[in-house]
Amino acid sequence: MAATRLIVMHVNKGKTIAQCLKDRTDYAMNEEKTDQGTYVSSYACNAEIADKEFAESKREYLRITGRRPKGDIIAYQIRQSFKPGEITPEEANRVGYETAMRFTKGEHAFIVATHTDRAHIHNHVIFNSTNLDCDRKFRDSWFIALALQKLSDLICLEHGLSVIKPRKPGEREKRTTYPKKESIRARICEDIDAVLAKEPADFEEFLRMLKEQDYEIKRGKHPAVKGKSQKRFIRFRSFGDGYTPEDIEKRIRGEAEPERADDAPKKRWSKPKRDFDLLIDIQEKLKQGKGGGYKRWATVYNIKQMAQTLLFLQEKDIRSYDVLSEKANGSSARFNELSQAIKDAEKRLGEIAVLRTHIINYAKTREVYVAYRKSGYSKKFFEEHREEITLHKAAKDAFSNLPDKKIPKVKELNAEYAEVLAKKKSAYAEYRQAKKEMQDYVTAKHNIDAFLRAQENEQERKKQREAR
Secondary structure, three states, X not given: OOEXXXXXXXXXXXXXXXXXXXXXXXXXXXXXXXXOOOOEEEEOOOHHHHHHHHHHHHHHHHHHHOOOOOOOEEEEEEEEEOOOOOOOHHHHHHHHHHHHHHHHOOOOOEEEEEEOOOOOOEEEEEEEOEOOOOOOEOOOOOOHHXXXXXXXXXXXXXXXXXXXXXXXXXXXXXXXXXXXXXXHHHHHHHHHXXXXXXXXXXXXXXXXXXXOOXXXXXXXXXXXXXXXXXXXXXXXXXXXXXXXXXXXXXXXXXXXXXXXOOOOOOOOOOOOOOOOOHHHHHHHHHHHOOOHHXXXXXXHOOHHHHHHHHHHHHHHOOXXXXXXXXXXXXXXXXXXXXXXXXXXXXXXXXXXXXXXXXXXXXXXXXXXXXXXXXXXXXXXXXXXXXXXXXXXHHHHHHHHOOOOOOOOOHHHHHHHHHHHHHHHHXXXXXXXXXXXXXXXXXXXXXXXXXXXXXXXXXXXXXXXXXXX
């Protein structure tokens, strides 16, 4: 489960670009946090002097473009945190590297530093805002953090890791917008969860174990905690439900598993609801990731395609096969309905255009045809006026096929043509959206069908092996 954030890096007041870059990269590559630099990787730069190379690229950018952007962003940081116990430092570094490479499209140098000093392994990815050619900057936008989170989720699923399931529409956007600063309270809550996971015997042992995590403890009527970077103690009761001294004691005794409140800190200990859940079933299969059974299953099915399907189902909050089938059938029916409406409109537009042409031709050639008739249908007269007479006959034949044999007026046809054309344009605008929606749902259903068939085949083979 990777929680991902994108943080912009500006020049701090009173410091140079080089000094700011060095501060950021030194913290990211801290040997105490990265197992003596074991879990540091880089792309298109030397990690040990990345700050100098980034700074030099900015001088080259100025020389090439002559631009000095106000409030210039010197670098970006991707912070990618994983669920405790789910990933090794080596794999976390690979996931961070792949995330950075796909996010920057290989156009920006970056370093990936994997920190192992906390219960949750996490990556600090710092990439240069200036591209490798030193002629452009990374294009920041309002929804770029959301795009990063979705990419990170996709890569995690491809590596057999879990992802955070959005609880409500819009929650993902809140989680991925640029943070003003790292939440100290959220970090403390994470460490409290990690200590409780070790199952302390009582509250006193919990405090002792938390103290071993470099926290200062204040006892008394209102117990409080303070980390290294904090200036003041924070009372446990201020962290919200699940983190008051009383709630912690209940959790130690196994008596409480409260639901997460919308405004409470993140609680990774909340038990997920487990009815029949298509999303969980698929994700559990993806998380198997390393065994022989998984490899056999992956040969039957494209794992990347399955990851994309899972993200699509999560976004649409589809948790059962019946709902997916209903959505696929409904979207297909709507697409076919709009497609037929557009075809009918195009057919009618063609009919109106032809009929309008016949009416105009009939009016233009009427006098010639009357003269032709008065000539006793003379062959000589016909040869002299072949084109006019032919057009007139074609118009008369067309009129004879009209349902009421009544010739409409050109003005009426023009009005109908404009009305039908407007309906076609309106339907076509919805048609494009309906087509994409239909393709998404039908593709997802096709992928899930393949997944379920693979599951059934695997179970059948297992039964056959057991019967022998």
